[in-house]
Amino acid sequence: MEAIQSLANHLLVAMPSLHDPFFSRSVTYICEHNEQGALGIVLSLPLEATYDELFKHLNIDTSSDQSDERLLLAGGPVDRERGFILHSPIGSWESSLTISDEIALSTSEDILQAIATQQGPEDVVIALGYAGWEEGQLEKEMEENSWLFAPADKEIIFKTRPEERWLKATKLLGIDWTQIADQEGHA
Template sequence: MVDKLDIFKIKTNNIAPQKGRILIAEPFLTGNYFNRSVVLLVAHSEKGAVGFILNKKVDFPIHDVFPDFPECDADVYLGGPVSTDSVYYIHKLGERLPGSIHVLDDLYWGGDFEILKRDIKRGMINPQDIRFFLGYSGWDAGQLENELKEDSWLVTDVEPEAVMRDLSESSWVEFVKKAGARYSVWENFPENPLLN
C-alpha cells in the first residue's frame, strides 16, 4: 500500500547541505520564522550550520533599527530566530570588506562593519549589492541533519542572482518550482489544510 502522504516526503537527491546551498522549508514546517522559508547556508560543518532566511522582508530601513547606521536603501530581512537584536549581511563587495567570508560565486558574508558603514556614508556601495538580516538561523552539531531526516527541509543549489533579488514570502513557491516536478504539489498546498 502506498502512503498517501508520500508526496510530502523529501526524496534525497544526493544534495547535501553545504555553504552556498539553500534550504526550502517543507509546506507544513511551523513557526513564525521558518514557515515557508528559504534559507541560504553561509556556513556548514560537523560543528553545525548558519544561514539566513531570504524571503521574510521587513518594511523598514536598517537605519530605523540602528540609529547610528547611515541611511541605506538596501533591503532588510528577518534572518532567523537567533540574535535578533544584531545585524548581519551578505553582499557582493568581496575583498572590499576585509574579513568577508566567501559563500558562493560573488556572494560574501560579513566583513568589517566600520568600513561598511564608512563606504555607505560615502555613497560607495550600491544598495543592490548588499542585504541585511536581523538575526540568523543556527543549528548545533547534527541538528540540521536530524531535521533533514525528518523531511523538514529540501536542500538544493541556488543561482547567486536569485539570492539578491527582491524576495518576499511568496518567493517560497518560486524556489519550490525550481526544485523540480517532484515537489510541484507543494506549490498550491494551503498553509493550513484545516482551513480549507
C-alpha cells in the same frame, strides 16, 4: 545517491508541513555547514525597518539625497541585534567570509558605511540575526522532511522580493508546491 558533504552555498526551502512561525514557507541561505553545525540567513522574512533607518540608528552618514527604502530581513532567531550582510564578493571588509564566487557574508560596520554612501556592493541583503543548527540538527530536520535544498541562486537571493522567494525557490526545484503533501503518508 551520494550524500552532500556540506550544504554551504545552498538554499534551504521549507516544506509546507514546517509550521514554525519563523521558518514557515521560508528560504534560508546556508553560509556555513560542517560537523559542528550550520549557520544560515533567512531570506524570506522582511522586517518593518529600512536600510536607511538602520543607518540612522547606527549614526552612519548616508551622504546622499536618495533614501534606501529596502527592508531589513529577520535573518533568524539567534543574535537578533546583530547585522549580517550577504553581498557580492567585491571590496575588502574588516569581517568578511567569501562563501562562493558570487556570495560573501560580512558583519562589520565598514561595509554598512559603504552601502550607505552607495560605494558598496550592488548586490546586498542586510539581515538582523541568523539561523543556527547544532551538530547533526539540520541533518535530522532534513531526514524529518522539514527542508528541501537547492543550489544557491543569485537571482533569488538578491533580486527577488522576500515574500516571493519561497515560491520562486520551489519552482527552481521543479516543484508545484500545491502538490506537496502537508502530512506524512502511511502505507
